[in-house]
Amino acid sequence: MTAQPKKQPRRRPAPSALPPPPPSAFRQPGALRRANVVNLPDGYRAAVEPPVTSDGFLDGDFVMDSQAFLCWLADYYRDDIVSLRLIVRMMGMQKSGGIVQATQVRLAGLLGVRQSQISRSLKEAGRTGLVARIRPGVYQLHPRLSLRGGRVPIEPSPGMRAQGTMRVDQLALLDDIAGNPDLPEAFRELRQLPDPAKKPPREDKARAQTRRTRKTKDGTS
Template identity: 75%
Template sequence: MTAQPQQQPRRRPASSGAPPPPPPSAFRVPGALRRTNLVSLPDGYRASVEPPVTSDGFLGEAFVMDSQEFLCWLSDYYRDDIVTLRLIIRMMGMQKPGGTVEATQSRLAELLKVKQSQISRSLKDTGSLGVTAKVKAGLYQLHPRLSLRGGRVPMEPRPGTRAQGTLKVDQLSLLDAIEDNPDLPGAFKELRQLPDPEEKPLREDKTRAQARAAKKGRTS
């Protein structure tokens, strides 16, 4: 009895208009995730491993970039101060890598369509809490525990070199730099916790307005 050759099954012709199948997902291929952790480096190169970019614990215990916890606190604490609330949100949107905001008080007042005196008052209040700090005229810093835009910033060239490189900024490195900077206000350097919004007293002008309203109600 002779062996008969096995007949190959017929295949349907592929449709010319059908898109190519998607590449296999790393989560469906056994061992793919382990393989992605292997990095081949050329001779003479080395790599370093850095910890996850996070803070040492603050409010929600895991603060990275624009924290939802801070936005919630902001809306509660400045519920009676719409100018300061709008100002911080605007500065969060304007910040450059590293959390710096390049704008004068007059420019901020122009953007918010308020008086410059209101901007000055708001920055004084947020500065006393450690939320913001004035670095120099026209340059402010948002605290990296609360709000941070990561990225790379220009680096001053070293003595004897003309090339100017860039430096990667993250939350932990900025927190270390703040502690080592003697020019920053103490409230900004020592920020560890924000006040409870429920314990915040009304602004003086709000208190006076309530007193006038109460007095008017007694005389009418």
């Protein structure tokens, strides 16, 4: 009897290939060589946060505005359209940290009003604590009310090869404002906005009303 060849054991079919992993920037050729690697000491951890700007907004800017402040603006400046337009315009012009770089002449040109009206509105906003004058042509909106996030340049310190940047943090900015004696007290101590119902009449309107009252009394006497 001739020997029969041994039958090879039946092999199970190979499992279906797994789907390819989703695309990732780290899987691109040379990605690891280009990535920034930070070695943290034991016991420390790091967090990665997205930029504070977003393409979903018009012009790609992201600004934090207090809803209560916007409602207050509409009520407080109900009889002062110039001041209302000025504050809203400055909210839209602000850079990171709430900084607005514009002279009174430029602001007057943008709003199409007289410079004296801009000066009056800025003084009132300063007394209320909405705006602080940092230096001529540079103002700052209070971060409790409106703040544009982002990164601001910082002067290079010894050992730095180039100028760096610093991320604007609202709480840190509030601490800096509270401890800066050069800023107006109303700006540093702002915790609550005045009641719109108790707003005193504008100085120019009060003077005009006084003149009309005097003319009426003189005409009837």
